[in-house]
Amino acid sequence: MSLQKVSEAQYVLQRVQPALLGLMDGSVSTLAPLFAAAGLTHQAHKAFFVGLAASLGAGISMGLAEALSDDGKVTGRGSPISRGIITGVATAIGGMLHTLPFLVDNITMALHLAYGVVAFELVAIAMIRYKFMKSPL
Secondary structure, eight states: OOOHHHHHHHHHHIIIIIHHHHHHHHHTHHHHHHHHHHHHHHHHHHHHHHHHHHHHHHHHHHHHHHHHHHHSSSTTOHHHHHHHHHHHHHHHHHHHHTTTGGGGGGGHHHHHHHHHHHHHHHHHHHHHHHEEEEEEE
């Protein structure tokens, strides 16, 4: 039983936490450039490309930051390469989820869809934190 708990704790520390970090950062850090581009250009496809660039840039930045933060030996956080990949990919996904609605030509519809996706992202993050981190909703 205690081996399973250690294994579960390691899974949360080495996989869930980096993914959650990435999802949260991607969801938040890409909102400003994406919605600013939509508001300034009034063109959904231009906003999409800004969101795409912001998501990929944030993913690379967060992935490198996590991979270079520590070697995992002292903290037990696991392989820095694995954590970096997980965090980077999750960050890019977190940014792209609310960017995808801007593939719709109608800027008003794209914005409304993106608002809904952001709400979904926030609920999903809260649920992941509740399930794995035992955080209150």
